[in-house]
Amino acid sequence: MQVNAKKKLALIFFPAFDWAISPTHPEREERLLYTKDQILEEGILDIMGIEEYNPIVATKEDVARTHICVPDIDAIVTMPHLISAGGAIKAGELVMEGKVDKAFAIIRPPGHHAFQIVHGARGFCTINNEAIMVEHLRQRYGSDLRIAFVDTDAHHADGTQNIYYNDPNVLHISLHQDGRSLYPGTGFINDSGGPGAYGRTINLPLPPNTTDEGLLYALDNLILPILDDFNADLVINAAGQDNHYSDPLTQMRVSAQGYAELNSRLDPDIAILQGGYSIESALPYVNVGIILAMAGLDYSQIKEPDYKASIKNQSPKITDTIKENVEELLQAWERKDKVDIKKVFNCQDYYTTKRDIYYDTANIRENQKLKIKICNHCSGLMIIDSSAHPSTYNELRAIIIPHDVCESCYDLGYQEYEEAKNNSEFELVYLQDKKKDRLSNYIINATV
Template sequence: MLKSNNTLGIIFFPAFDWAISPTHPERQERLLYTQDQLREEGLFDIEGITEFKPDVASVEDVERVHFCFPDVPSVATRSHLISAGGAVKAGELVMEGKTDRAFAMVRPPGHHAMKVVHGSRGFCTINIEAIMIEHIREKYGHKRIAIVDTDCHHGDGTQDIYWHDPDTLFISLHQDGRTLYPGTGFPRDLGGPGAMGRTLNIPLPPNTSDEGFLMAVEQVVLPILEDFKPDLVINSAGQDNHFSDPITNMNFSAGGYAAMNDMLKPDIAVLEGGYSIQGALPYVNLGICLAMAGVDYSHVREPNYNAERIRQDARTTEYIKELCKQLPALYFDPPEFVSKDDSRQGIISGDHFVRHKQIYYDTDGINEVQQESVTLCKQCRGLYKVETRADSGPLCLGVEIPVKACPECRAKGYQVVEDAQIKGTYRYIQLINRLDKEYVRYGF
């Protein structure tokens, strides 16, 4: 009987009762074909690979991460909570030593969900990786965590959530935002003033194939991970870089995905995008599972695979080589934050960092405007405050007292909430107090 080198827990949740529309690419069939393929290949006959059921994330799990307005039940369905609960289950399996590694094959996805949530964007509503990570930190103690997002679309939501967190390294490999939704994810985006270099974007040109992806991982990602020394590595495992994906323009293969996962050696993988339901996902997921389990994956081949047909051209290779030369310095020797005359990028105003954001929820057709403010504190990460309004709706306020907050920032957080209640300017107020594990909402 074949035995895995690493014990692997696999969590399935196809979300039968949730889809944007019956024919939308983000639908239950994304996982049903995979589920059949894994069983047909005898994956669960390998000793050490076990299937587990998802948990259901609580409202508190979501409110630990997100400012949801008007509240969590208004924006997230039970399927969203189970998807996040599947990721939480993967985290608990690894943290409690029940398995060496875990892969949450769940939907709906989450990496486009930002700190503030008024609805769905990029098929995402709540950020399932961030919910898992913060559940781990609250239950098992604070950890240094690296997230490597390999979805074809830039993980702008995860980037937004961890923009000010020096203990979370976020690396995104994606199709260049000048050519694909959400139009973000450029090398200049490095994090807030207290976390410069903790965000690293690797925008790859259309038609990048296995060669380019694996080059970027070997020459950029792995040296940075070695230096950062995370307690956990999370792979935000989107699979829409595949050559057969209907909504992207890349040329990655199932074997390439498996090899990349083998190089990254993530503790936990969480499924994100990937919309070639029959031609890619069953084979990519199989390759990733085998790689995580430490089992030979060299035989994994999808239909219509032709290495020559999908090979990247010489110009693409040279472009990626140049990226690989330049990008590591942005982590190893990040520039000092420079306050620009552009509030969308962020400015220093007194003892605060301030930036303005305009966000479009393409799935729900919602426009949002935000003003974000972070106290520049020498003792802690600083008090976080965000004022937000969606379309012509009410003005809302989110306040976060960070983990390891100093007494001054903690007191200031409560004062901001108290003043806001007295003034009555905001229809909804949400307090996230990570120091005291207190999550409170106020509505008027």
């Protein structure tokens, strides 16, 4: 009997056989091989309406419109990274062109810990697949696309948050294990975004041992109401799977059923695989559950071999903590457009802050100074001064011109770029012009 998917679903699969941090590292080739075996064993590709597509190779231009790689892309990015990002791009294009209803990019290396400026790998991530996909789609289909990320990885999506910190057309929601108990130690409920996009960054830290119950409560009572209000053109699930009860790196208790139910209710346009390191016990079942949910098919029989109903039991203390945080975040969302930005950020013409960033995979420490123009006509020019150690180039300045830039901030951006090129304090100067889709850089008195 032929089974037909209710929603046409594309699967883009890239296991990156030739890329691994080390043979025994949690982020290694086998992560996706058991998933592919399970997909074949379950006959998923025999279902009418579920079709596998090959990834494309992302270009250097795709990377450059999202990241500033130091000193350049060739020094940072490998071919597997470009294909993984290309898998995400392929998923986005298939949905935007109406060839499918949904797409799931089952790819590695992952990307959600990669910041706008990239000195190396951190959190197993070098470049941000989903952000590269979004910037590709905005360049191709219009920068006014409204994008909503829902990141369900157990680790805070600090890289994606960083890239869209001040972008008013991107809503970034991250549900993750409380940063006080897990890398990268960030993602608290008072992280609300920059002055040009205040309130569009939403972080819900979940207590360790949160189960399906807590995850789905947050979905129904926080995420879905906010998504309905935001009215995105695309909803993207950054589908991290390390909230699973068997994951070796985290302390959460979500099941494959919980993940499938989340995707059924969330109904994302695109899912992009992130973390998840229970290679045999979790990923094959979680991924198949997500596939069935996205295709509109019954996933009730998807269960791990060691599954027990008691795994869904959640302590009342955890439930109460989640409810309190959800209520606080809902109230913040409702008042986000009524606040005085200059008072909230305690600034006048510019908002300035500092960041210390550790690249745990590359063992690099970076100090950043971020400066954002407070503007009534656009989200504001951004200037980032970065110093990383160890690094061939120690001091750099990056000027970021946003998609929605006004004429005044646009002219100011190029003025700042020319002045920085003549400032002996910097060894590297970059200008990322998102309006004209152009990256310029200047290295030690030589334009390249």
